[in-house]
Amino acid sequence: MALEVLDGGWLTTVQDLGRPGYERYGIPLSGAMDFLALRVANCLVGNPPGAAGLEITLAGPTLAATEPCLVAVTGADLAFQVDGREMPMWMSVFVRRGSVISFGGRRRGCRAYLAVAGGIEVPPVLGSRSTYLPGRFGGLDGRALRPGDRLPIGPVSGHLPERAGRKPPPHLIPAWDDCPTVRAVPGPQDDHFPPEGLETFFGSEYRVLPISDRMGYRLEGPPVASRRAEVISDGVPPGAVQVPPDGQPLVMMADHQTTGGYPKIAVVIMADLPRLAQCVPGESRVRFRAVSVTEAQYAYREMMGALEQWERTRAE
Amino acid sequence: MFPRILPVGDTALVVEFGERIDPEIHRQVLALAYALEREPFPGLRETVPTYRSLLVYYDPRQLLWDEARRQISGALEQCADIPLPEPKELEIPVAYGGEFGPDIGFVAAHNGLSEADVVRLHAGGTYTVYMLGFAPGFVYLGGLAEALATPRLPTPRPSVPAGSVGIAGLQTGIYGLSTPGGWQLIGRTPMPMLDLQRQPPTPLGPGDRVRFIPISAQEFAAWQRSDGAGSP
Numbered sequence: 001m002a003l004e005v006l007d008g009g010w011l012t013t014v015q016d017l018g019r020p021g022y023e024r025y026g027i028p029l030s031g032a033m034d035f036l037a038l039r040v041a042n043c044l045v046g047n048p049p050g051a052a053g054l055e056i057t058l059a060g061p062t063l064a065a066t067e068p069c070l071v072a073v074t075g076a077d078l079a080f081q082v083d084g085r086e087m088p089m090w091m092s093v094f095v096r097r098g099s100v101i102s103f104g105g106r107r108r109g110c111r112a113y114l115a116v117a118g119g120i121e122v123p124p125v126l127g128s129r130s131t132y133l134p135g136r137f138g139g140l141d142g143r144a145l146r147p148g149d150r151l152p153i154g155p156v157s158g159h160l161p162e163r164a165g166r167k168p169p170p171h172l173i174p175a176w177d178d179c180p181t182v183r184a185v186p187g188p189q190d191d192h193f194p195p196e197g198l199e200t201f202f203g204s205e206y207r208v209l210p211i212s213d214r215m216g217y218r219l220e221g222p223p224v225a226s227r228r229a230e231v232i233s234d235g236v237p238p239g240a241v242q243v244p245p246d247g248q249p250l251v252m253m254a255d256h257q258t259t260g261g262y263p264k265i266a267v268v269i270m271a272d273l274p275r276l277a278q279c280v281p282g283e284s285r286v287r288f289r290a291v292s293v294t295e296a297q298y299a300y301r302e303m304m305g306a307l308e309q310w311e312r313t314r315a316e
Numbered sequence: 317m318f319p320r321i322l323p324v325g326d327t328a329l330v331v332e333f334g335e336r337i338d339p340e341i342h343r344q345v346l347a348l349a350y351a352l353e354r355e356p357f358p359g360l361r362e363t364v365p366t367y368r369s370l371l372v373y374y375d376p377r378q379l380l381w382d383e384a385r386r387q388i389s390g391a392l393e394q395c396a397d398i399p400l401p402e403p404k405e406l407e408i409p410v411a412y413g414g415e416f417g418p419d420i421g422f423v424a425a426h427n428g429l430s431e432a433d434v435v436r437l438h439a440g441g442t443y444t445v446y447m448l449g450f451a452p453g454f455v456y457l458g459g460l461a462e463a464l465a466t467p468r469l470p471t472p473r474p475s476v477p478a479g480s481v482g483i484a485g486l487q488t489g490i491y492g493l494s495t496p497g498g499w500q501l502i503g504r505t506p507m508p509m510l511d512l513q514r515q516p517p518t519p520l521g522p523g524d525r526v527r528f529i530p531i532s533a534q535e536f537a538a539w540q541r542s543d544g545a546g547s548p
Contacts, residue, residue, distance in 0.1 A: 023364045023371075025510075025518045026452045026492060125512050135452050135493055137512055188322040188330050232337060233449065233456075235364035235371025237328045259366055259449030267325025270376075296326035297376040304377060 001067045001156075003116065005149040009061035009103070014120050014139035014151070015113075016052040019128035023258045029238060030130040030138065033214060033254050033277035034111050036174070036307065037075035041115035043311050044072035044092040044166050051119030051154075052129035054145075056112040058280075060103025061145055065095045069153065070117035070160045076109025076278060090173050094164040109176055109278040117163070118154035132255060134215065169310055179205070180275045181287040184241065184266035185296050189231060192263040193243070197225040201241075201265055202290050206249060210282035214255040217276065219286065223247025226263055233261040239268035239276075241288075251276065269296035271303045319344070319392060321385050326376050327361075329384055331392070332369045337458060337486075341368045342446055343400070346523045348388075351395035357387040365522040366447045367456075403444075405525040408490070408505050410439070410481050411536040416504035423466045423483055423500050434502060435530055437461045438481075443488065443526040453492015453510030453518045457526060460488045472498035479505045481528070492518065503528075506539035 015038065018031025032038035032055055039049045047053075054061070060078045072092045073080040080087050081102045087093050089112075095101060103112070122129050122140050131139025140149055190198060206221035229245040236242070240252045242262035251268060252260075253276075266288065268276055279286055291299075319333045331348060334341040349365045352372070359378030364371040374384050412435045413420040424431045443457035460483065468484045473496060476482075480491045482499025491497060492509040505528075510518055520526065531539070 020373075021362050022517065023362060023373075024448060024522065025516060026448045026450060026454050027517065126517060132452075134495065185323055185325050188324045232335065232367050233447070234332075234366040234369045235324075235328075235330065235449075237324055237371065237373070239325050257450045258364060259447065264324075267328075269326050271326075293323040293326055293381040297380050300326050300376050 001069070001118065001153040003069070003101075003151040003153065004064040004066060005061060005145045005147055005151065006064055006100070007062040007147055008145035008149070009056055010059035011057040012061045012145040013055050013131035013133065014052050014122055015055040015130045016128055017050045018130050018254065019126050019132075019138070022126055023235065026258050027126065027135070028132070028254070028256050028258055030128070030132045030254050032113060034075050034113065034274040036172075036274045036303070037111070038113045038115065039307060039311070040090070040168050040172055041072045041074040041113045043314050044074075044090070044168065045070045045115050045117040046163060046314070047115055047117060047119050049311060051115065052122065053113050053115040053120060056103070056114060058106055058110060060112065063101040063151075065097060065099050065101070068097050068160055069095050070156070070163055071095055071101065071114055073112055073114050075112040077107040078112045079104030079107060080112070090168060092164050092166040094161045110280045111277060116153055117160065118156040121152045121154040134255060166314075171306060172310060174275065176275070176278055178280075178283070179285040179287070180279065181289050182268050182272040182276050183291045183296065183299070184239075184268045184288045185293050186266050186290050187264070189263040190265055192228045192231065193224065193226050193265055198265065200224050201249065202288050205285050205287050208279045208281050208284045208286060212281040214253055216253050216256060217251040217279070217281075219249045219251065221248070224249060224265065228263060230261050231263050233259045236260040236264065237267065239270070239273050240264045241266045241268065253277065266290070269299060271296070271299040321388050323381055324371065328371055328373045329381070329388065330369050330371050331388060334368045337367050337446070339444065339458065342444070342458070345370050346400055347395045347398050348391060349522070350400055351391050351398055355391070359384070364449070366449065400523065403523045403525050404521070405527070406520060407527050407529050408507055409531040409535065409539060410503040410505050410528045411531050411533055412438070412503035414533065416533070416536065417481070417502040419469070419500035420502045423464065423502055426466045427463055429463065434464060437464055438488070438502060439528045439530050441527075445520050445522050445524045445526065447522050448492070448518060448520070451493055451495045454495075455490040455492065455509060455518075455520050457488045457490075460486050462486065466500050468498040469500060472496050476501065477504060479507070479509060481505060504536070506536050
């Protein structure tokens with residue numbers, strides 16, 4: 001059982017929920033940038049939350065099913081099609097043997113997720129199937145999909161056509177904004193910035209530059225004044241906003257470097273990282289709103305609670 | 317003032333022990349990491365030891381920031397005088413100069429030394445692993461002779477071969493993977509600094525000791541033939 005890659009799309013990689021536990025060796029978490037969308041897609045096809053799927057960036061791939069399969073596409077709207085006919089997103093869809101999955105073009109968002117019942121069973125590296133492009137490991141030989149690849153699919157049981165048509169509750173389908181305001185907790189080095197630096201950062205709109213990628217989002221806007229150009233390199237989590245000497249913020253994403261030496265003015269909260277992940281390089285603008293750690297943690301609990309409650313009902 | 321515990325977003329906190337690169341400050345970082353490894357609190361995910369701070373990831377669904385801070389304060393009290401496990405000592409073979417260390421001439425000239433002096437001084441030192449970071453398997457070492465201190469390249473190279481040994485200011489380090497990089501390259505080791513099939517995936521961890529053993533280009537090639545087969 002496999003999906004044959006006829007066209008890899010602009011940048012399509014195998015991702016799961018990442019590779020935790022190795023940051024002290026310099027290996028970042030990686031995994032789906034919009035981890036919520038991947039989890040919803042997995043649940044729709046009956047996979048466990050951490051099964052590997054495809055992260056599809058901006059322009060989708062073309063895939064042929066060698067056997068009947070059940071798929072779901074979530075995240076960005078790239079005009080999901082089967083045999084040239086547009087199919088609903090955020091729903092499990094039965095795909096016949098020999099059918100072709102393709103994408104008509106981008107309408108909204110940056111990253112779509114395709115889950116297939118059984119999961120994509122490339123060999124795990126350090127416990128994860130996530131592709132880490134800078135290190136050229138994980139996923140399919142550490143690289144993006146290209147024509148001629150075969151994606152092995154894990155075993156599935158039961159009658160697949162019966163499982164088509166599943167949808168998540170509406171509150172798990174995000175309402176997107178091309179210019180989102182994302183919440184961030186100030187610090188840990190906010191004391192390296194004068195009050196006007198923090199005011200600029202939390203009061204301005206920033207453009208997401210075209211060179212933004214899975215490692216980090218480079219922003220452009222009013223420069224953030226800082227007191228110090230560098231700190232002694234220390235640990236940097238996903239969502240951390242570093243401010244280099246030119247004052248243009250740099251947000252660490254899934255494939256972030258694990259340590260860094262620029263002062264960190266704030267950290268984007270987990271509940272809002274998926275929305276940032278859907279911002280389109282070269283197009284989207286973003287604003288930041290300061291929140292307390294506790295507010296951020298309650299937002300995370302609420303988001304994950306809603307997701308897992310639904311996942312549990314589907315598993316029964 | 318130190319140690320201080322600061323929130324790093326909603327899933328991590330950082331414990332800062334100082335604002336200097338200093339062996340005693342680093343020992344405190346390792347002591348806390350070790351204490352948390354021996355007695356992890358529920359919800360602890362992973363720790364990242366660096367020069368002067370420890371990043372601690374935790375699960376905000378299991379404990380909120382106030383409770384995480386309390387757990388860390390408790391661990392700090394426990395670990396003040398904790399004896400650390402004996403550091404591992406590793407000898408790392410390095411082919412210095414030539415194609416392996418294209419900047420050795422610059423490092424020598426910058427410090428008024430010969431290339432042979434650079435090798436003698438660099439291979440004569442004992443180094444401590446301060447941290448691994450930025451990229452997989454990159455090792456930051458303290459203990460470089462001041463006579464070898466050299467600023468970074470004005471423009472980073474787009475690609476530095478895995479195993480390259482470099483100098484940046486008073487630091488020396490080893491590239492675990494082929495990545496872009498701005499350190500002055502003086503040599504290269506054939507010993508894999510990252511092996512994704514192993515647990516842990518790097519031969520060195522924070523706190524370990526390193527000595528460099530000069531080898532010839534022929535020995536480098538022999539090493540690669542015998543040992544390089546299993547590396548990615």
